[in-house]
Each structure stands twice: as C-alpha cells, then as structure tokens.
Amino acid sequence: MATKFFDRLSRDLTQLLEDPTDYNVTIEIGEAPNSQIFTVHSYILQSRSPYFKNKFNETPFNDDHIKVLTMPNINISIKIFDVIIKYIYGGIISLEKLENSTIFDLVIASNELELNELVEHLQTYLINNCASWLRLKFARIYRTSYQDGLQLVESKIWEYVIKWGKAKNSTLPTNLDKWTSDNFLTLKETLKRCLPHIRYFSFSNEDVAEKIFPYHRILEPKLWLDINSKIMTPNKQISSIILPPRKILKIKLPIRNTPIPLPSNIITNEHALEISSWIDKKESPYIENYPYDFKLLVRGSRDGFDVKTIYNICDKVANTIIILKVNGTGEILGGYNPLEWEYINIRRKKTADSFIFSLKTANLKNSILSRVKKFDYAIYNYPDLSFNDALRLIGNLKTEKRCYCMANSVYSKPIRSVEFISQYVFPSEIPKEVLFSVEEYEIFKILPKNDLK
Missing domain, CATH: 3.30.710.10 (Potassium Channel Kv1.1; Chain A)
Structure with missing residues (x-):
C-alpha cells in the first residue's frame, strides 16, 4: 500500500x-x-x-x-x-x-x-x-455564463429566463390566458438582452410546443417562423442565426444536504440558516444547505432560568449561540460566542468573531446583526452572561427583570428599538422600562457538518 x-x-x-x-x-x-x-x-x-x-x-x-x-x-x-x-x-x-x-x-x-x-x-x-x-445576480450570471457553455439543457434555461422576467414585473397576470399584447411586450423588453442567447434550435419538438409556444409572442415573428420551419423541414435553409448546441459536461453535482429537524422552540430553519451565514461572514443568508448542526445544550423551561445554570452546563464550551424570547414583546434576541464560557471570575475575553442580533419576526421586518468592534471587550464572563453591555443577562432570566441592552461602542449597532435601549453609562442608572425578562431561552453548541469539512 x-x-x-x-x-x-x-x-x-x-x-x-x-x-x-x-x-x-x-x-x-x-x-x-x-x-x-x-x-x-x-x-x-x-x-x-x-x-x-x-x-x-x-x-x-x-x-x-x-x-x-x-x-x-x-x-x-x-x-x-x-x-x-x-x-x-x-x-x-x-x-x-x-x-x-x-x-x-x-x-x-x-x-x-x-x-x-x-x-x-x-x-x-x-x-x-x-x-x-x-x-x-441572475442577469449578470446568465450574460457571462452563456459564453462559456451554461451547464443546463436549453429548455431549463428558457424556463429560468421566463421565470426571472416575470418576477421582475410583479404586475403581470398570474394566469397566462389573461395576458394582453402589452403584457407580452413588457416581458419582451425585460428579456431583450437574454433572448438572443437562447439556443432555440436545440429544443425538442415537444419543448417547443409546451414551453416556447405559450410565450412565442415575445420572439421576433421571423424567428418563430424559422423555429417551426425547422421542425417541419429540418433540412430547409433559414435566415435566423443558429447558435451551436451547448456542450454539457458530465459533472455529477453533490446531493444537497437535507436539513435535520431543528431542536428549537424559538427559532425557525430560516433563522438558523441566517445565523449560520453570520458565523461564516457571508454576504447573503444560506438558503437550503446547513453548514452547521445546532446541538441543544440548555433550555430554560427544561433546565432552569438562572444564569448559574447556564454556567454549570456550558462551562468550558466554545462556539455557542444563545437565543432569547423576550417576555411581553415577542422579540428574539441572541448572541454568538466563539470562545469558552468560564465559571470563574475572569470577566473580560477577547475575540473578533462574536456578534449579537435581533431576529426577524412578525413585528420586525429584517433581522439586525451587530458585530463586535472593540475586540478586547467582546465577552464578559461570570457572574453575569454578557456581550459587554450591548446584551447582558443577569440573575434569573424569567423571574427577575434585570436583563438589558445598552448602546455602546463595543458592538456596531443596537439590536433593540430606541425605546428599549439604555443610553446611560452606568448600569445602576438604567431605567426600569428598558429592563427585560425572558419567556424562554435556548443555548446551542454550533458544530460543523462532517461532510463540509
């Protein structure tokens, strides 16, 4: 060997x-x-x-x-x-x-x-x-990729082009039978830079009838006539340009990861994908594939709500996400700590990768992400659980209303609306109306999937 x-x-x-x-x-x-x-x-x-x-x-x-x-x-x-x-x-x-x-x-x-x-x-x-x-970025990718042999059969490319064009014009009727001449002209204008690059003469007869015919009014009349001529008399000379067939490489793409059931009573799969993208510092959220497993470590309703309970279970555990459902407002707040939580009185820990957030809910249109800016002050340890004072958890999270979010310069932005953010410098001066308790909380260990290592 x-x-x-x-x-x-x-x-x-x-x-x-x-x-x-x-x-x-x-x-x-x-x-x-x-x-x-x-x-x-x-x-x-x-x-x-x-x-x-x-x-x-x-x-x-x-x-x-x-x-x-x-x-x-x-x-x-x-x-x-x-x-x-x-x-x-x-x-x-x-x-x-x-x-x-x-x-x-x-x-x-x-x-x-x-x-x-x-x-x-x-x-x-x-x-x-x-x-x-x-x-x-579909339009840019399509215009660039067709020159290099887009790796899709022509009928599938046509479907995606039509779908994209319709998505760009939300006022078009859903039912194609109700389309007017103006509707077809609108779609034609939207797709004018894409249509010349379709290999129309690579379609099967069935795909011409089922996929091109319903939208043939967005094509030039001479091109539509030549497409039909080639079907009826394949050897007949036509004036339309016949682009060469695509060279489809025999590449077997990997099977997409099937999401495992998320062990959370607070967040959705979409939330988990968004958090995963933040951990990886991606521009856009992941859509379908989970790069991480979320392993439930602590849940308030199961294990207790005292911060001491969190430290008892999570002591020496790194790469954790804490999720909080705020009592009375429905907000979902949280934070990611790539370092170990430690049940000792070492209060300050340095990292460039922690962040806090407020997740999209019925009352919040878009999630809020706040990354650490001053790395030396990112995490405070026991007796509180704290992402500096930008998100601080104190005592019994359910029965004591002592948690808060403070505006400071350690994290990039506040994760709560202005009426719930303290502007005071000293915690002792925080007004009661910005303090909160939690309805439920969960802490997950973030584990990379084996097949993505």
Whole structure:
C-alpha cells in the first residue's frame, strides 16, 4: 500500500512559488502602471493547465532564457490570478473570505485557463452555499455564463429566463390566458438582452410546443417562423442565426444536504440558516444547505432560568449561540460566542468573531446583526452572561427583570428599538422600562457538518 505525503509536497511547491528559484516564465497581469509580474515555472504550469501548455509551446524564450507572457485575451485580475497560481502550485484554495462575486469571477477565469478540477469545485461551492446570491445576480450570471457553455439543457434555461422576467414585473397576470399584447411586450423588453442567447434550435419538438409556444409572442415573428420551419423541414435553409448546441459536461453535482429537524422552540430553519451565514461572514443568508448542526445544550423551561445554570452546563464550551424570547414583546434576541464560557471570575475575553442580533419576526421586518468592534471587550464572563453591555443577562432570566441592552461602542449597532435601549453609562442608572425578562431561552453548541469539512 503506497504512503502519500501530499501535505509536505503542497508546502514545498508553495514555497517554490514564494521563492521562485530557477523560474523560466514571467506572466504580466493587469495594465501598467498597476500591473504585477508573476515569476513561475513552465514545467509546473503546463503540467496543471492545458491552456498554459499550449501557450508555452507558442512562446519562444528570450535572450535571458525566459518566456514572457501577457494574457490580453483573458479577463483576469491580479487578485484572481494570485488565488489561481497558488492553487496550481499547492493544490489549496480557501473561499471563506472571498466575496461571492469574486468566486464567480474565479470560475470564469479558471474555465478559460482549463482548470477543470477547480471549475467543478467552485461551481459546486456556489450552488451549495450561495444560492440566494445566484438568484439575485441572475442577469449578470446568465450574460457571462452563456459564453462559456451554461451547464443546463436549453429548455431549463428558457424556463429560468421566463421565470426571472416575470418576477421582475410583479404586475403581470398570474394566469397566462389573461395576458394582453402589452403584457407580452413588457416581458419582451425585460428579456431583450437574454433572448438572443437562447439556443432555440436545440429544443425538442415537444419543448417547443409546451414551453416556447405559450410565450412565442415575445420572439421576433421571423424567428418563430424559422423555429417551426425547422421542425417541419429540418433540412430547409433559414435566415435566423443558429447558435451551436451547448456542450454539457458530465459533472455529477453533490446531493444537497437535507436539513435535520431543528431542536428549537424559538427559532425557525430560516433563522438558523441566517445565523449560520453570520458565523461564516457571508454576504447573503444560506438558503437550503446547513453548514452547521445546532446541538441543544440548555433550555430554560427544561433546565432552569438562572444564569448559574447556564454556567454549570456550558462551562468550558466554545462556539455557542444563545437565543432569547423576550417576555411581553415577542422579540428574539441572541448572541454568538466563539470562545469558552468560564465559571470563574475572569470577566473580560477577547475575540473578533462574536456578534449579537435581533431576529426577524412578525413585528420586525429584517433581522439586525451587530458585530463586535472593540475586540478586547467582546465577552464578559461570570457572574453575569454578557456581550459587554450591548446584551447582558443577569440573575434569573424569567423571574427577575434585570436583563438589558445598552448602546455602546463595543458592538456596531443596537439590536433593540430606541425605546428599549439604555443610553446611560452606568448600569445602576438604567431605567426600569428598558429592563427585560425572558419567556424562554435556548443555548446551542454550533458544530460543523462532517461532510463540509
């Protein structure tokens, strides 16, 4: 049985990139004076990328025995190329701190460089983790992706285009039978930049009848006539442009994670997905896939409401979310602590990753997220449970009305409306009307799913 030392190999090759001994290629990325020169090794790049293999064959050495490459035909930024070149050398890529738009640009660049393994990984990542962003940016993604062979059958692309166009015009009748000529013109105008890129002559006869025909009035009359002509007489010459069929890659996408029942009496699955996205510092909430399991540790109605009870159960436990349902207002407040809660009198703990929040409810249109700004003061420990004074829990959470949220500079914004936020500096001066008790609370241990590690 062979022993594989991939980690050491990756580190050594990455080191070679950082200290490019005996390099024989320079690649200029960007436009002067802001361009950057990457010094690399042809034998590594051409073994990893068919694009570079062909490029090197076309490029002679100069007098210094260096191949000098520019890449004018590939739209790639210095930031994107830096990620790609590190992947080529070390086989490692980290997406957690990249914006969704950057990851999408990374897909396009990787496809042009024929890095098929990386393209497949990035596409899967976007589908599993960025579904809401993909929907939001549909027009941009469609216009970009059709040039690279969108990986869907044409009838499915048509369905998505029509669905998006209708969603952009909420006044269109739900029943297609009630559409007027003006309604079809509205949809046609919305989709005018998408329609030319549909491969109409790749549809089956059945899909033409079932999917295109109901909306044929958004097409130019000559195009609709040619579509029908091709069905009846396939060999007949027509004047409409026939785009080539898409090359569908045989890539098996991963099965979406099926959400497990959430063990909460306070929050919904949507809330849990939103909290998960905050933990991962995502632009948009997760939609369908749970990156974490929420393991219930404490529940007030089951275990008791005293803060001492929380410390007894959660002592030395890290990565926890506390959820509070405020008595009398229906608010759902909470906070995330990536550090351990400690049942000792060490009051102040430092972290850059904690946050507090107020979740969307019937009375709150959008959730409020407040991230820590002053890391040294993020968490206070026993005897209270405190995210500084921005969210502080004291005594018996149900029978004593002593909890409060104070406006301060440690967290980015208040999580309650102004009438429930104390503006006083000293806790002893907090007015009674901003103090609250809780109807119920829950604390969860946040555990990464094994299949996403």
